[in-house]
Amino acid sequence: MLIILFGMLVGLVLGLTGAGGGILAIPALTLGLGWTLAQATPVALLAVGTAAALGALDGLRKGLVRYKAAALMALVGSTTSPIGLHLARLMPAKVLVLMFSAVMMFVSVRMFLQARADARDDGSLGVLEKNCMLNPATGRLTWNARCSMTLVSIGATSGLLTGLLSVGGGFLIVPAFRKFSDVRIHAVVSTSLMVVALVSLGTLGNLMSQGVSLSNEGVIFIGATLAGMIAGRVIAPHVSAQWLQQGFAGLCAVIGVLMLAKVLLTAF
Template sequence: MLLASFFGVVMGLVLGLTGAGGGILAVPALVLGLGWTMTQAAPVALFAVGSAAAIGAIDGLRHGLVRYRAALLIALLGAVFSPVGIFFAHQLPEKVLMILFSLLMVLVASRMLRRERHDEGPSDHGHANWGQKNCMLDQQTGRFSWTAKCTATLAALGAVTGVVSGLLGVGGGFLIVPAFKQLTDVQMRGIVATSLMVISLISAIGVIGAFQAGVRIDSLGYTFIAASIVGMIIGRKLCARIPPRALQTGFAAICIVVAAYMLFRTAM
């Protein structure tokens, strides 16, 4: 019970600080720390990530940071494609799922370690010029200009996020955050808030699908979920005090170590 609480707090903390990455740590914590299988861990991880993300999303909505139309579109496509991931999760062998998850962690770590230009600005607008990004904010309204290209881009992101979420039990923040940075001119604080809303919605849909498939969560799982919410609250309070680069480097190092250990366990 104590171990589940500890891992839950850490997962929520990472999610609150970065807007991504919590789910990528939740599954290894349950599999390696508590001895669960991937199929057991995935719905609990989704529930924990979704609950913690909802707390952060509500805070983002209060401050007007969430791009809620974009979040709803991504979540809608995620809802459609999440059952596809859940289906394959129950068809693939445990070792294959472990290998896929390990490779995913390495990919996330490499993205985190990649240095990126940081745009300073008093608002949530970036400094890209028209044509440089698939989705651009209208400089007068502060909202996305919903072109066909922008809509298709966000819909595709939702579909991919939904499949990965259902397959591996992750919220998808590790996909949403870098995709938003690459494809839109939204500033980082808006990206994190929007990512948290998408994660909470997609995770909720994935959990409902898992329950319909007969999955049940025990008391240990609910302890992990409650602890993750506590971690999220702490993370949201600390996020302005920790240098983003230090946070990314530390998180990437953890991902690489955990991925290596998971591959070692799979090989054994």
């Protein structure tokens, strides 16, 4: 029952935020179920990757996915994720957990501040110029060197952290794409899901080629995550953008504190 409950929670949060499920999967499996990081990594990647793929298909059907931007970020991310996997094998598990916690804290603060800034800006001052802007006439992104390099940077960092921390990378894509573009939050979430799906499943393929396998409990967790994703995508259109951002920021903070507490408790 715990496996099903945690799996559905991961899928629900991933469907709502485009990112939160990824950062929740590893803590759910390690803190909630007592698995080791090595046991949790392939299950988390497959659960997040398949659930994100399901959400991305829903976003494509609704015309929300910026598929060219997603393809560029995923392509770059797929080239940097093996570097993250290699670095992860060289680092002690406690160091990886501390890095995970630090990243969560940073993302939490950035996302919360961004949500407050969006709330203060009621649109009366107009849309500020950002690295990637939508063309008002076509509704598509205006592609130039500045926008392309921004997306390459986001994809590269996301892929590196996916391999290093096995969290999907969406926790970086959502706030970064939101900050550097004028794309609406629900389209940002759908685009993030497509990138997370492509990079996570690519990283998992790399692990599988090294002989990593899944347990029966892992398969149950993945199935529950898919069910949670479906529920999240149904609920998402009815949730305000500000609530999603603030909720995501709060989730990052909680996860960061829990992971840090785990390291400190085992150290003493």
